Amino acid sequence: MILASLRELAQREDLLANPDYEPKPVAWIIALDESGVVLSVIPTAGDETAGKKRTAKVMEIPRRRPGKTGILPPADFLVDKSEYILGVEPKGVRSKEALLVRLGLYREEVLRAQSETRSAALAAVLRFIEDQSQRDRAAAIVGAVGYASNDLFAFEYEGRLVHDRPEVRDYFSRLRREGQQRDASCCVVCGMVAQATRLHPPIRLPGGQTGLAVVSFNQNAFESYGLSGNENAPVCQDCADAYTTALKRLLSDRYPDPNRPGEPLPRRFVRLSADTTAIYWADEEAGILDLLTDYFNAPRVESVGDLLVSAKKGRPPGSVSNRFYCLILTGGQGRAILRGVHTGSVAEVERNVAAYFESIGIGSDQPMPLWALLRSLVLQGKLENLPPGLAGDVFVAILFGRPFPQSLLARAVARCRAEQKVTRERAALLRAYLIRNRQMEVSVGLDRENVRPGYRLGRLMAVLERIQGAAQGNPNKTVVDRFYGAASTRPATVFPGLIKLALHHLSKLEGGLQAHFHKRLAEVLDAVTAFPPTLSLEEQGSFALGYYHQRQEFFTKQSSAPVEAEAEEGGVE
C-alpha cells in the first residue's frame, strides 16, 4: 500500500518523466574534441557565497548504480566519480590496482555503448579514457582547484552534454531494460507480471548515511522460502524507480520541479531528530500539505490564525476521502527503517493540527515551533537528549489526534522541578497534554474559578513569591528556588511554613501594598481547605500551570497602567 501510494505520487508529480535519469549535482564538466583531447574542465558551482559551501549544479544524469562496493564496484554510465573516469582520487586512499580496476570497468561501459550506437561523442570519450596524458591533464586541472572524492564528472562534446544526447539516452534506456533471464513474477506493487529488479535504488536520509535501501534483505535471516535477496519481494523495475524517486522527492530539501525548471517542489518532510525524519504526502494535492512543514518548524501567526479560523468557520476542509500518509524513517544497520506508518484523511489532519495549535495557546501571540517545545523537555535544551521515539510519537499524536505519550507529562514536570522554573514552552505543553490526554478544560490564561488543588497551590506559590519579592526587594534566591520541588510534590510539608513566612513579609510592607497582597492571598487560599500530603503527577502539572498563569498575570498587570505602589516595588522578576 505504501509503495503503491508512493508510486502514484511519483506519477502525479511527473517525477518519472524520464525514468532512467535522476537529478544529481554534477561538479565538473570535461569538454572534449573529437580526438579526446581535453578542451576545458569547468566546475559547475557558482562562487562561494558567504557561509555556504559552493553547490554544484543539479542535472538529470543516467541513474547511478547501487552497490558500489567490493572488488568490482559497478561503474556508472558516463557520469561518475574521478576514480572511474580519471583513475585518480584526491585523498590517496585507493590503491593503484583498485583505481585501474575502476577505470577499466568504466571504459568497458563506454566501449560497449560506443560500439552499439556509433556515436561520435562517445568515441571522443573513449579516446579520452584510453589516453593517459589527457586523463592526467584533466586530473591536474581539477587537482589544482581542489575537488572531493565524490564529485561527479560529466562530458561535453561539441557544446552538448554527452549523456543528454538522444542516441545515448536511448541506449541507456534499452540497457536498463535488459536483465538476467529469470522467471517473471508478480510485482508486489503493481501486480503486473514482469521481471523483478535485483537491487532497488538506494535513498539518502537527511543527517544519515547514504545508500540505504528501503526494501532490502541484507542478511540471510531475513529471507524465506529459499528465495534470496529481493526475490523475497519482487518489484518490477518501473515500480522500484517510481517509489524510490518519490521517496527522494519527499526527503529532499529542494527537489527540482520537473514541470517548472529551476523551481523546487514544496517540502514534505519534518526532521524530528538527528537520525529520524517524518515524511508525508496525500493521494491528491491539498493546501495543508505545503504548510505542514512550516507549522512545525517555524509557524507564522497569520497562517496558524488562518488554520484556526477555517476550522471554526467551516471553510471547505480537505476532503475526507483524500488519504494522508505519514512515514517515520530512520537509518541504521545499513537499511532505511520504517519506524512508523500512519494514515488518515486530510480532513482529519487539518482538524487535528488546528486543535493542536489551539491547545498550545498560552497567552502569547507567537505560536511556538515544535522543536522549541520539545527542547524545553531536556537538559540544557539539547535535542539529542530526547529519548529516540518521543519526537516521532508526539508528531504523530498531533497529526492524527492521538493521545500524547505519557512521558511528556513526566518530563515536563520533572524539568520544571529541576530548573525551578516553568517556561512558556513547558506551560504550553502541559496545557496541551492535560487537554488532550486527560480531557481537562484548561484555560489559556489565569483561571480564577479553578478549584483544583494542584492549580490553586501553584497560584499560591506565585503569590508567595511575589510577596517575598515585594518585601525583600527581589532577592537572588527566592522561596520558589528553594521550595518549588517540595511545594509541588509534598505541599503539606512546606506550605504552612511558607505561609508563616509570607505573613512576616507582609508585615514589612506598607499599608496599601500590604492590604493588596492580603487580599490576593485570601483569594487564592479561599478554595484551599487543606494542604494535601502529596500531589499526583497530573496535579503537579496543574501546579506548574497555575504557577505560570499567576506569574503571567502579575506581569501583565505590571505593564498595564499601574495605580498602586506595587509597580514601583517589584522590578521585573
Place this chain on the structure above:
Amino acid sequence: MPNTYRVRIRGELACFTRPEFKTERLTYDVITPSAARGVLEAVLWKPAIRWHIRRIYLLAPPRYVQIKRNEVNTRASVPNALAAMRAGRPYDYYADDDRAQRNTVALRDVDYAVEAEFRFTPRRGSEDNENKFDAMFRRRLEKGQFHMQPYLGCREFPATVEMYTGDPPPLDETRELGYMLHDLRFGPEVNKPVFFQARLERGVIEVPQWEEAA
C-alpha cells in the same frame, strides 16, 4: 456444496508481514488469506483436506504498535550443526556477535471473522467424507483443541479462535487495501507468492478463489 464456516479470530497483537518490508516488519492492515488459512489449519488439518478462505470480515479498526527487538543476522547452518554434533562439541555461535535490531510495526487488538470452507485434496482416503471432518472441526473449535497454537502472522502472537456468532458486526468501512498476499504456491523447486487486489467493502473483503488468483 461444501460447508462454510465462520470463525472468529482475535488476539492482542498481530503481524501479517508485508513481503517487501520483511526486514523491518510492517504489517498489512488486515489478516491475509494465508494467515487465516494457517489459523484454521492449526485447529484442524489432515492430508485429505485443504482450507480455502472465501471472505474476511473486519470487526475492529486496524491500530498499530511499534516494537523493537534484538534478533540475529544469520540462520543456523545444518552442516555446521551436524559437524558439531559428531565432534561432540557445542555449535559455535554467539548471538551477541551477530546482533540485529529489528523493528516491527504490528497490529493491536485485532478481531476478524473468516468465512472458509475445506475441500478435498488428492490424498483423500476412502473413508474421508465431509461429515467426518465437519464434526471434527466443530468439536475441536468448541473444545479449544488445536494441533499447534494458532497465531496471527508471527508465532509469538497467539490467536483466540471460536465460532463467529455475528456479534460484533463488521465495521462499516470501505477502502482500497492495495495488493495483498493471497497465498504461496509451494512447489518442488520454487515457492511462488501470489497476490490479489484487496478491497474492503463495508467491512468485508472478498478473497478470490485459489485458481483465480494464481
